[in-house]
Amino acid sequence: MLWHQKLGHMSEQGMKVLVGQKLLPSLTKVSLPLCEHCITSKQHRLKFNTSNSRGKAVLELVHYDVWQAPVTSLGGAKYFVSFIDDYSRRCWVYPIKKKADVFSTFKVFKARVELDSGNKIKCFRSDNGGEYTSDEFDDFCRNEGIKRQFTTVHTPQQNGVAERMNRTLLERTRAMLRAASLEKAFWAEAVKTACYLVNRSPSTAIELKTPMEMWTGKPVDYSKLHIFGSTMYVMYNTQEISKLDPKSRKCKFLGYADGVKGYRLWDPTSRKVIISRDVIFVEDKLQREEENDGTVKEKPESIQVEKEFEQRDSFEAEPAHEEPEPENSEAPTTRQSDRVRRRPNWHSDYVMEGNVAYCLLTEDGEPSTFQEAMISSDASQWMAAMQEEIEALHKNNTWDLVPLPQGRKPIGNKWVFKIKRNADDQIERYRARLVVKGYAQKEGIDFNEIFSPVVRLTTVRVVLAMCATFNLHLEQLDVKTAFLHGDLEEEIYMLQPEGFEEKKRKRTWFAG
Structure with missing residues (x-):
């Protein structure tokens, strides 16, 4: 132990080497007792052995x-x-x-x-x-x-x-x-x-x-893969351009859209992420030209992201275009007024570019379709709201999944999204409702009468008056999904909700 301390708390193995070389006088063998200082000063983490236990099925771990x-x-x-x-x-x-x-x-x-x-x-x-x-x-x-x-x-x-x-x-x-x-x-x-x-x-x-x-259980298809950040040409929508405007513009490939048959793209002109399927990739052609000529034909542009454009899944703003000129060049021209045109005061509230005022109309960030909800920045909250709605429908046995009888047409449905806010305009919850497209129903087949199972306002007033008169305690109960529990006399067939299809089974639902 004395030599151990002289050697600055050398390890037992190191001391055995020195003893073997007969460099430590009067010491013939080494067997160190417990040294608390070595434990508290040298303790290290134990090795992590690779675990041999693996999940034996999907989602087991x-x-x-x-x-x-x-x-x-x-x-x-x-x-x-x-x-x-x-x-x-x-x-x-x-x-x-x-x-x-x-x-x-x-x-x-x-x-x-x-x-x-x-x-x-x-x-x-x-x-x-x-x-x-x-x-x-x-x-x-x-x-x-x-x-x-x-x-x-x-x-x-x-x-x-x-x-x-x-x-x-x-x-x-x-x-x-x-x-x-x-x-x-x-x-x-x-x-x-x-x-x-x-x-x-x-x-x-x-x-x-x-x-x-x-x-x-199936092999992967690699034929649809493309280079991240590569140049591609994206087609404008027909309503966005006139007949003399270019039909496409350059964008950068950012990846593959989830749940949508399209690609995620970066439009450097509008500085937004868009999703489109009408694209042309030129990565292979540019690569071949670079290999043949030894020079780079096109260098990716460095993009500076500004704060006001940091919206991940925003939709494209429609570019403004001048009206196309008449094809007949000899058509008479209209007389121009000499009156001086003054900009209205309300124009100061908008950004002006040339003679065009841009105005963005929103609905408090509420998507109108399932696809919009899935590509929005609040996709996880909307999915949780839809999952809550589906669980309620399953719990109440709202429908049965059955084959569609011959001669019957299923009715479609859609998701309706709503953000619930409190008095301070703070978000309380995200709400999703599954509604059937009732306009597709046929009278005498899918329904015989229409009614709305809601309480009359007169009844509410009578109850309130009775509580006030007799000094009764009043409690209000919100029964969610109550309108779904009506007993239907007709057989109604509906398509499965978008995003929650059970692919292994039939594609239509029966509720009745």
Whole structure:
């Protein structure tokens, strides 16, 4: 022990080497007793052995983690949450604006993957972040029968699958952004594209198969892949242009739209992310010209993202165009007035460009279609609202899924979205209602009479008067979805709700 202290608390193995070389006088063997100072000063973390336990089925074990971005994305996201299925190693990525959105995003993810796979999530593994350990999160998982696994404090290695996946996603994201010469604000678009590609890349964890192959059981089709940030030509809508205007403009490819048959694009002119299917890619042609000539034909433009344009999934603003001139050049011209034209005072409230005033009309951010909801910045909240509506419909046995009888036509439906606000104009909740397209119903077939099961205002006044007269206690009860419980005498066939189709079964629903 004396030599151990003289040598500055050298390890027992090191002292044995010196004793073997007979460099420590009077010491013939080394067997150190417990040295508390060595324990408290040298203790290191134990090695993490690679776990041999793997999920034996889809969604048996799901890993997830949250990553914080150094810059805000185009759509205002500051984080992304990733979910990885342990069996297939398929990954899902959701950009979010704040950590409090993790729980609502988790419910959206759960509804999506369980409907897609037909399996239930059995176990979740995450770190001990506050976004995962809330009472609301715990109660939800407990009610759904989901087992939760947490890492010990400051031990992210125990959630190695999620940590490695995030590293892979960020490595690809950095490479794609640099190759495309795009600013860091495009990180959310790059991460989602990287996730799309990782799901289609061979993985050593699943014996060099691809996650999508493990998930679907089918080989991956690579014929539709394109280079992130590459130049492409996008066609204008016919109502946006006149006959003499160009029919397309240059955009940059940002990835693949989820739930829509189209591509996500960056329009540098309007400085917006758009979705379109009418595109022409020129990446292969530019690459061949570069290889043949030895010079770069076109260099990607560096994009500076301004604050007022940081809207991720905004729609295109219709460009203004002058009216086309008459084809007959000899047509008489009208006399121009000599009166001096003055701009009205209300013009000062709008941005003027030349002789055109641009005005944006909105509906408090409420989408009008399912597609608009899915590409909006609040997609996770709208999906959670739709999932709540679907669960209520299933719980009340509103319909049965049956084959469509011969000679009957199913009625369509649509989602109606509404943001509920309080007196201070703060958002209280997102509401989604599934409504049938009643105008398609035929009298005598789908209905015989029309009525609205609502209370009469006179009845409400009588009840209030009685309570005031007899000093009674009054309570109000809001029965949600009550209007759906009427007993129908007719048989009504309706298509499945958009976004919640059960693909393995028939495509129409019967309610009656």
